[in-house]
Amino acid sequence: MPDWDAIRYFLEVARTQRASAAAQRLGVQHSTVTRRIRALEQSLQATLFEKSRASGFTLTEDGLRFFTYAEQIESTLLAAQETLSGAAGQLSGHLRIGSTEGFGSTVLTPLMVDFQQRHPGMTLDIMPVPRYISLSKREADIAIALERPQRGPYLCTKLADYTLKLYGTRAYLASHPPLRRREDLDQHTFIGYVDELLFSDRLRYLDDLVQAKRVIFRSTSILAQYQAVLGGQALAILPCFLAAQDARLVPVLENDLRVSRSFWMYCHEDLRHTRRVMALWDYLKQAVGLNQALLQGRSTRLQTPSAPATCA
Structure with a gap:
């Protein structure tokens, strides 16, 4: 099963369509992003991105399907984080x-x-x-x-x-x-x-x-x-x-x-x-x-x- 970090890297690349832009937003090296994406594709046994110099990282059909699930996971984790940190507490x-x-x-x-x-x-x-x-x-x-x-x-x-x-x-x-x-x-x-x-x-x-x-x-x-x-x-x-x-x-x-x-x-x-x-x-x-x-x-x-x- 992919871990949350792998899903987080996937979402950033899908949204920016560039490994370099995703790396900047995540605060890591470009090579780290590409390595994590390759590992995620291997674990899922699916090609998530088509890669080219002109268009960057474009989601495949499998990638689009996984993107929907990944966003749901992201939203659920954000809601859980807020609930566990205390809904009545100060906004953060x-x-x-x-x-x-x-x-x-x-x-x-x-x-x-x-x-x-x-x-x-x-x-x-x-x-x-x-x-x-x-x-x-x-x-x-x-x-x-x-x-x-x-x-x-x-x-x-x-x-x-x-x-x-x-x-x-x-x-x-x-x-x-x-x-x-x-x-x-x-x-x-x-x-x-x-x-x-x-x-x-x-x-x-x-x-x-x-x-x-x-x-x-x-x-x-x-x-x-x-x-x-x-x-x-x-x-x-x-x-x-x-x-x-x-x-x-x-x-x-x-x-x-x-x-x-x-x-x-x-x-x-x-x-x-x-x-x-x-x-x-x-x-x-x-x-x-x-x-x-x-x-x-x-x-x-x-x-x-x-x-x-x-x-x-």
């Missing part, structure tokens, strides 16, 4: 949460600081990135995305709606033609995304408002767009939770230009019985709900819950 362990870049940097990070202060036995990884987070590869324990996952063994909830508005600096607005109606946009320049590199169609909102030739600065990063707006050379559509906290920015045509989007929070179904994951899940639901005014642009300040969130 490690969690990784992935999110869209702007929300993760300006809202999620300060909330996670507050969560960690409440649970000092916890360690956290925050991943605010301009791309999708893969839970199937266990890149994170909890993900916050612009779209609800269409398939997969996930526990999912709508976290919040949020609003985006057109923003510019006071200096820009003072030195350019006035903006009283949508037609006045033709006299202005804009900042937006690199269209062919968008990771979600939910970010494709500028095209409906202005001609492409009026966009003078593009970036895959919403934080880069935010910094570019502060340069005072153009306007940009920004989420209110980012721009409303900066007094240097002013919303333009508020009644005519409002874009609504949503955040979805999800985790792997196997983690719903893991106490620390559900504690963070409940905290985020409470904390983000408390900040609806900021998400809609009616407030300029992020709030944290006044009392600890309930642990599931």
